[in-house]
Amino acid sequence: MTSFEAAIDRDFGVIADLIRIHAQQRPAKPALADATHELSYGELDALMDRVAASLQRDGLAAGDAIAICAASSVNYAAVFLGALRAGIAVAPLAPGSTPASLARMIADAGARVLFVDAAAAEVIGPAAEGAIPRVALDGSAAGRNVEAWLAPTGARPAAVEPQPAWPFNIIYSSGTTGEPKGIVQGHGMRWAHVKRGAKYEYGPETVTLLSTPLYSNTTLVVFFPTIAFGGCVVLMPKFDATGYLKLAARQRVTHTMLVPVQYQRLMARPDFDAHDLSSFRFKFSTSAPFNAALKADVLARWPGGLIEFYGMTEGGGTCILEAHLHPDKLHTVGRPAEGSDIRLIDEAGKEVARGEAGEVVGHSAGMMVGYHGQPGKTREAEWFDPAGKRFIRTGDVGRFDDDGFLTLFDRKKDMIISGGFNIYPSDLETVLRGHASVAEAAVIGVPSEQWGETPVAFVVRRDGDDTTAEAILQWTNNQLGKTQRLARLQFIDELPRSAIGKVLKRELRELDAR
Template structure:
């Protein structure tokens, strides 16, 4: 893993040759060892090439986590084909836009996405059912012959590995293109966190999230086994962790909260854990402390963006006095702070708070087919070095640990997923009853944060709050639904007309 670059699909081949009987993937219905996974990847890659796909093309996958989902993902990589993993809970119109934006040539799906896929069939893509359901052609029928071998592909670091969509309720979705080189950088840090051929990783976050993939691929690269949960349930998670003797996991903070609060948490044997990871949302210091006290193994928090641009890492078990921070810049990550005008703030000014920007080997190529959005996300230092802007405001302490204070952007993180208020505001404004609207994120015990809408109703309109809330939530994906909607006489605004969202949050307290 110390080599400058390698292909993950090639590593699977090596594992199949040296440890063919070692389990690679498991879900509730199936288990694949490395021999079977390697053969299935060949059949996927050969079928893609048979259908005319070549290196640089893309497929879309919209399904629940499963062994066959991951085998298709890995098989596409063997053919040099990029993967756009999409959320089954997306709104139909949004899903159609993302499929089109990715230039996907095939769509792999299952019954979990049946409703939304039916509404998105206007894309005209061939549908392949991973689970044998009626949503498309059966995977077994589509695959190449059992003894098929694809044409060899020499994977390049700059090729697109995957396209992850950060939003997309309305307007143009943003596809984050991550290269093979970026994913290889995640593999290279794997040895530090004790990934090896005996690793067993339990994943209950979805495969369309970068949160999941930053742990999934290192496990496979090192020859370990990934156990997949299509849906998180605290008790089921604990039972699987004990049954499979799990060593690694990735969870978002709200999942840690639910696990630690479960009455049977302490009754389960979790002594095999080496490292637990977290990312995607603010992680309360008190909750970190509880995890450290009651759950064996290290606790590591990653702070960064799907777009890449540098990572901060908090090894909480080694830094118990820094639990209020997101850690220090990772090796190879250059993290800096800039002011409102884009000027770099001096690192030795410990009173200075600014927007966090970062540079590393693991940066997105750009937003797919959106050069203007890409330029907006970039910042360059005096030497021309490229950084990615996070939109987060933070400050370094004397030891180089980063504390976050607020997000410049109004993004809401609910259950580990990003929700953009402007998307939801555009939806609500589409109702005839709405004169003005603002959406803010408010604290939620269940989700970490949840979106709430404040609406100025048109004069004389009789629509009720409940009716408008139900209408709005029917227009968006499951993870983007409003928790509450309240009528207000007038939105608070500054002298230049900017909505004062902090005042709205105070109203929600």
């Protein structure tokens, strides 16, 4: 058994230690690459040491935190990994947040140093007197130049041995509610994610292309296994369908993580089939609803397996759909992963009978410690079974079929109650997408004096289409049950989405209320 095999076989280990093993065994092997920069494992390991030593020099200790707010880059990834080597938690922040929201997140995380690039610094604004130090990852005037900040070449940090419960990162997930909550994920949770990597053929020959941001858990669930197993991560700071396809073919990419809207845009490219994607082994997706027709198109035209993960950044269990193995289950999100206990509960917090719908709750080895500094919010997110076993509530409503596959209906809070009937927006959205003129659709509930709530649709038409809203509304309502029918349908140029492709229904509600 090699030193790597012995390390990955442990119940708990440290990702930074695996990088050290790869650096010793294959120092010249590429580890990270972006459009302008590449690092081998030997170079990455040495840079991580310099980052860890620099943070310790500046007075940070295990359990402290830093924040990173920047576009994905080699420097971003190296600082993230270097901080982990020192036992320091990382709070990766979305540059697209508002200045007030970013200020709250930085303060909430207790970040001791802020790593930025020029674009993010412009959003955050000038540093106030007494603010934490800023380091510029891109060499700009956004902060102290990262090269000047780093300890000298050859610097080594004091040894640290992270424990499973230590905070690994703090992911700020506002979901679709708008108020950020810091999700504290421990080293043990990340190790659990990494250990399942062998199943998906991660290894030294892996080339993973990532075009989703490094502040998103969506990205990190693929980033860390790639690095842990000695593969190369190619970072694309901003998604562009044509650029993605060219880069994937040129780099002979084997693995990728994409959100459903990215798959949709790629598959819609007229030149998609002209690109050589034969090197792909696995493609992953998570974070947003992935409709069955789109999955079928990916399976038919894109080589390699297709894996959909369903779960939350908070953890608490995962469902996995191996779409290439179960083409008759594309309408589901798969079955509970090994080690995941997924159950359904009713409004009273009691488990529902087999075949009934209920809120999805989950338990696994990979669960958040809690929401940072918000014990009340943490308690709201928890459910305990009669034996006292802790589960995380998802807020999603679903049902298991006879084969144990989970079908999701909607977010519990997005369900529309009209005239006493439950209406799931996803059912209506599926019908809408069946119209030849509809490229994208989202349905929300709006107040109604007569019914309590009533469904309203927002539709993006296909390019060049001139079908009227009334025609699409009438066609759709003819396909729906009487209690489901849409009250209104309006066109929109683009659905509002988060950086990882979730439709922001709160913004649609605000738009409708104007």
